[in-house]
Amino acid sequence: EVQLVESGGGLVKPGGSLRLSCAASGFTFSSYSMNWVRQAPGKGLEWVSSISSSSSYIYYADSVKGRFTISRDNAKNSLYLQMNSLRAEDTAVYYCARKCARTIFGVVISYYMDVWGKGTTVTVSS
Amino acid sequence: SYVLTQPPSVSVAPGQTARITCGGNNIGSKSVHWYQQKPGQAPVLVVYDDSDRPSGIPERFSGSNSGNTATLTISRVEAGDEADYYCQVWDSSSDHKVFGGGTKLTVL
Numbered sequence: 001e002v003q004l005v006e007s008g009g010g011l012v013k014p015g016g017s018l019r020l021s022c023a024a025s026g027f028t029f030s031s032y033s034m035n036w037v038r039q040a041p042g043k044g045l046e047w048v049s050s051i052s053s054s055s056s057y058i059y060y061a062d063s064v065k066g067r068f069t070i071s072r073d074n075a076k077n078s079l080y081l082q083m084n085s086l087r088a089e090d091t092a093v094y095y096c097a098r099k100c101a102r103t104i105f106g107v108v109i110s111y112y113m114d115v116w117g118k119g120t121t122v123t124v125s126s
Numbered sequence: 127s128y129v130l131t132q133p134p135s136v137s138v139a140p141g142q143t144a145r146i147t148c149g150g151n152n153i154g155s156k157s158v159h160w161y162q163q164k165p166g167q168a169p170v171l172v173v174y175d176d177s178d179r180p181s182g183i184p185e186r187f188s189g190s191n192s193g194n195t196a197t198l199t200i201s202r203v204e205a206g207d208e209a210d211y212y213c214q215v216w217d218s219s220s221d222h223k224v225f226g227g228g229t230k231l232t233v234l
Contacts (some may be wrong), residue, residue, distance in 0.1 A: 035223065037169075045161070045169065045212050047223040059221045062127075095168055102157060102175055110157030110175055111216040111223060116168040 009120030022096030148213030
Protein backbone atom coordinates (compact mmCIF):
# COMPACT_ATOMS: atom_id res chain seq x y z
CA GLU A 1 0.00 0.00 0.00
CA VAL A 2 1.29 3.42 -0.96
CA GLN A 3 1.62 5.45 2.24
CA LEU A 4 3.03 8.73 3.54
CA VAL A 5 3.31 9.34 7.28
CA GLU A 6 4.26 12.74 8.66
CA SER A 7 5.76 13.36 12.09
CA GLY A 8 7.56 16.04 14.06
CA GLY A 9 4.78 18.54 14.62
CA GLY A 10 4.18 20.22 17.95
CA LEU A 11 3.97 23.45 19.90
CA VAL A 12 6.81 25.92 19.40
CA LYS A 13 7.35 29.53 20.41
CA PRO A 14 7.59 32.33 17.83
CA GLY A 15 11.11 32.49 16.47
CA GLY A 16 11.68 28.83 17.22
CA SER A 17 12.49 25.90 14.95
CA LEU A 18 10.96 22.55 14.11
CA ARG A 19 11.84 19.72 11.75
CA LEU A 20 9.08 17.74 10.08
CA SER A 21 9.58 14.28 8.61
CA CYS A 22 7.58 12.25 6.13
CA ALA A 23 8.16 8.51 5.82
CA ALA A 24 7.22 6.97 2.49
CA SER A 25 6.41 3.35 1.78
CA GLY A 26 4.79 1.20 -0.90
CA PHE A 27 6.43 2.91 -3.88
CA THR A 28 9.87 3.77 -5.26
CA PHE A 29 10.42 6.98 -3.32
CA SER A 30 13.58 7.92 -5.20
CA SER A 31 11.63 8.16 -8.47
CA TYR A 32 9.23 10.85 -7.35
CA SER A 33 9.35 14.55 -6.63
CA MET A 34 7.64 15.49 -3.38
CA ASN A 35 5.75 18.43 -1.91
CA TRP A 36 4.85 19.97 1.42
CA VAL A 37 1.40 21.56 1.60
CA ARG A 38 -0.10 23.24 4.67
CA GLN A 39 -3.53 24.23 5.88
CA ALA A 40 -4.05 26.86 8.55
CA PRO A 41 -7.01 26.32 10.92
CA GLY A 42 -10.25 26.90 9.04
CA LYS A 43 -8.40 27.95 5.88
CA GLY A 44 -7.59 26.48 2.49
CA LEU A 45 -4.64 24.56 1.15
CA GLU A 46 -1.33 26.36 0.60
CA TRP A 47 1.59 24.82 -1.29
CA VAL A 48 4.80 25.29 0.71
CA SER A 49 7.71 23.63 -1.07
CA SER A 50 8.71 20.96 -3.56
CA ILE A 51 11.85 18.93 -4.23
CA SER A 52 12.77 16.84 -7.25
CA SER A 53 13.63 13.16 -7.02
CA SER A 54 17.40 13.77 -6.89
CA SER A 55 17.14 17.03 -4.90
CA SER A 56 18.40 18.96 -7.92
CA TYR A 57 15.38 21.25 -8.11
CA ILE A 58 13.89 22.90 -5.04
CA TYR A 59 11.14 25.52 -4.89
CA TYR A 60 9.49 27.47 -2.09
CA ALA A 61 6.41 29.61 -1.65
CA ASP A 62 7.28 33.25 -1.07
CA SER A 63 5.75 33.04 2.42
CA VAL A 64 8.43 30.60 3.63
CA LYS A 65 11.43 31.34 1.42
CA GLY A 66 14.56 31.94 3.48
CA ARG A 67 13.03 30.35 6.61
CA PHE A 68 12.14 26.80 5.55
CA THR A 69 14.40 24.18 3.97
CA ILE A 70 13.14 21.07 2.21
CA SER A 71 15.34 18.01 1.88
CA ARG A 72 15.12 14.27 1.35
CA ASP A 73 17.06 11.07 2.01
CA ASN A 74 16.26 8.52 -0.68
CA ALA A 75 18.15 5.80 1.20
CA LYS A 76 15.75 6.27 4.11
CA ASN A 77 12.65 6.90 1.97
CA SER A 78 12.14 10.13 3.87
CA LEU A 79 11.24 13.74 3.18
CA TYR A 80 12.00 16.59 5.57
CA LEU A 81 11.03 20.19 6.21
CA GLN A 82 13.29 22.27 8.45
CA MET A 83 11.32 25.27 9.69
CA ASN A 84 13.19 28.17 11.29
CA SER A 85 12.13 31.62 12.50
CA LEU A 86 8.60 30.35 12.96
CA ARG A 87 5.72 32.80 13.11
CA ALA A 88 2.16 32.55 14.37
CA GLU A 89 0.96 32.47 10.76
CA ASP A 90 2.90 29.24 10.20
CA THR A 91 0.42 27.47 12.48
CA ALA A 92 -1.14 24.77 10.31
CA VAL A 93 -1.49 21.12 9.51
CA TYR A 94 1.44 20.18 7.28
CA TYR A 95 0.93 17.48 4.66
CA CYS A 96 3.50 15.75 2.53
CA ALA A 97 2.26 14.79 -0.92
CA ARG A 98 3.67 12.83 -3.83
CA LYS A 99 4.10 14.86 -6.97
CA CYS A 100 3.04 13.55 -10.34
CA ALA A 101 3.86 15.14 -13.67
CA ARG A 102 2.19 14.92 -17.03
CA THR A 103 4.57 15.28 -19.93
CA ILE A 104 4.13 15.54 -23.67
CA PHE A 105 7.18 14.78 -25.78
CA GLY A 106 9.31 15.14 -22.67
CA VAL A 107 7.95 18.58 -21.76
CA VAL A 108 6.15 18.92 -18.42
CA ILE A 109 2.70 20.43 -18.86
CA SER A 110 1.20 19.84 -15.44
CA TYR A 111 1.94 18.81 -11.87
CA TYR A 112 -0.52 17.38 -9.39
CA MET A 113 -0.43 15.48 -6.08
CA ASP A 114 -1.79 11.98 -6.13
CA VAL A 115 -0.93 10.65 -2.66
CA TRP A 116 -1.17 12.57 0.61
CA GLY A 117 -0.21 11.82 4.18
CA LYS A 118 -2.60 12.44 7.08
CA GLY A 119 -0.65 15.50 8.19
CA THR A 120 1.13 16.72 11.30
CA THR A 121 0.07 19.78 13.31
CA VAL A 122 2.38 22.70 13.96
CA THR A 123 1.32 25.34 16.46
CA VAL A 124 3.37 28.49 16.88
CA SER A 125 2.39 30.32 20.04
CA SER A 126 3.94 31.86 23.11
CA SER B 127 1.29 35.24 -9.19
CA TYR B 128 -1.53 33.23 -10.69
CA VAL B 129 -4.87 33.42 -8.85
CA LEU B 130 -7.66 30.84 -8.79
CA THR B 131 -11.15 31.89 -7.68
CA GLN B 132 -13.78 29.47 -6.33
CA PRO B 133 -17.23 30.17 -4.87
CA PRO B 134 -17.14 29.69 -1.08
CA SER B 135 -20.13 27.38 -1.08
CA VAL B 136 -22.40 25.31 -3.29
CA SER B 137 -25.56 23.53 -2.14
CA VAL B 138 -27.37 20.72 -3.89
CA ALA B 139 -30.09 18.19 -3.12
CA PRO B 140 -29.28 14.48 -3.13
CA GLY B 141 -29.52 12.96 -6.57
CA GLN B 142 -29.00 16.28 -8.31
CA THR B 143 -25.90 17.59 -10.11
CA ALA B 144 -23.36 19.86 -8.41
CA ARG B 145 -21.11 22.13 -10.40
CA ILE B 146 -18.13 23.77 -8.74
CA THR B 147 -16.27 26.41 -10.71
CA CYS B 148 -12.65 27.54 -10.65
CA GLY B 149 -11.83 30.82 -12.36
CA GLY B 150 -8.44 31.99 -13.58
CA ASN B 151 -6.96 34.08 -16.35
CA ASN B 152 -6.98 31.87 -19.46
CA ILE B 153 -7.20 28.80 -17.23
CA GLY B 154 -8.23 26.81 -20.29
CA SER B 155 -4.57 26.83 -21.33
CA LYS B 156 -3.56 25.06 -18.12
CA SER B 157 -4.25 21.62 -16.70
CA VAL B 158 -6.58 21.76 -13.69
CA HIS B 159 -6.71 19.27 -10.86
CA TRP B 160 -9.39 18.83 -8.18
CA TYR B 161 -9.13 17.58 -4.60
CA GLN B 162 -11.83 16.55 -2.17
CA GLN B 163 -11.26 17.09 1.55
CA LYS B 164 -13.66 15.81 4.18
CA PRO B 165 -13.55 17.23 7.73
CA GLY B 166 -10.50 16.09 9.65
CA GLN B 167 -9.07 14.19 6.69
CA ALA B 168 -6.31 14.72 4.15
CA PRO B 169 -7.17 15.86 0.63
CA VAL B 170 -7.90 13.23 -2.01
CA LEU B 171 -7.30 13.71 -5.73
CA VAL B 172 -10.61 13.26 -7.58
CA VAL B 173 -9.86 14.71 -11.03
CA TYR B 174 -6.53 15.46 -12.71
CA ASP B 175 -5.56 17.03 -16.01
CA ASP B 176 -8.96 18.68 -16.39
CA SER B 177 -11.05 15.53 -16.77
CA ASP B 178 -9.19 12.33 -15.86
CA ARG B 179 -10.13 10.30 -12.80
CA PRO B 180 -7.73 8.37 -10.58
CA SER B 181 -8.57 4.74 -10.05
CA GLY B 182 -11.25 4.30 -7.41
CA ILE B 183 -12.95 7.62 -8.05
CA PRO B 184 -16.58 7.17 -9.18
CA GLU B 185 -17.58 8.13 -12.71
CA ARG B 186 -19.99 10.59 -11.12
CA PHE B 187 -17.00 12.94 -10.80
CA SER B 188 -16.04 14.70 -14.01
CA GLY B 189 -14.26 17.87 -15.05
CA SER B 190 -14.03 20.36 -17.87
CA ASN B 191 -11.89 23.38 -18.62
CA SER B 192 -12.26 26.15 -21.16
CA GLY B 193 -11.62 29.85 -21.43
CA ASN B 194 -11.40 31.39 -17.98
CA THR B 195 -13.33 28.72 -16.08
CA ALA B 196 -12.76 25.11 -15.06
CA THR B 197 -15.65 23.10 -13.65
CA LEU B 198 -15.90 20.05 -11.43
CA THR B 199 -19.21 18.28 -11.97
CA ILE B 200 -20.59 15.75 -9.51
CA SER B 201 -23.59 13.83 -10.84
CA ARG B 202 -26.18 12.05 -8.71
CA VAL B 203 -24.83 13.71 -5.58
CA GLU B 204 -24.78 11.61 -2.42
CA ALA B 205 -24.56 12.64 1.22
CA GLY B 206 -21.02 11.26 1.29
CA ASP B 207 -19.92 13.84 -1.29
CA GLU B 208 -20.29 16.62 1.25
CA ALA B 209 -16.78 18.07 1.56
CA ASP B 210 -14.50 20.94 0.64
CA TYR B 211 -13.26 20.90 -2.95
CA TYR B 212 -10.08 22.62 -4.15
CA CYS B 213 -8.85 23.27 -7.66
CA GLN B 214 -5.12 23.43 -8.38
CA VAL B 215 -2.87 24.36 -11.30
CA TRP B 216 0.85 24.59 -11.92
CA ASP B 217 2.09 28.12 -12.55
CA SER B 218 4.95 27.38 -14.93
CA SER B 219 6.30 30.93 -14.74
CA SER B 220 7.19 30.50 -11.06
CA ASP B 221 7.06 26.71 -10.78
CA HIS B 222 4.60 27.19 -7.94
CA LYS B 223 1.57 24.98 -7.37
CA VAL B 224 -1.49 27.18 -6.90
CA PHE B 225 -4.68 26.23 -5.08
CA GLY B 226 -8.05 27.86 -5.26
CA GLY B 227 -9.63 29.04 -2.03
CA GLY B 228 -11.89 26.01 -1.80
CA THR B 229 -15.63 25.41 -2.11
CA LYS B 230 -17.75 23.82 0.59
CA LEU B 231 -20.28 21.45 -0.97
CA THR B 232 -23.39 21.03 1.16
CA VAL B 233 -25.83 18.23 0.41
CA LEU B 234 -29.26 19.43 1.51
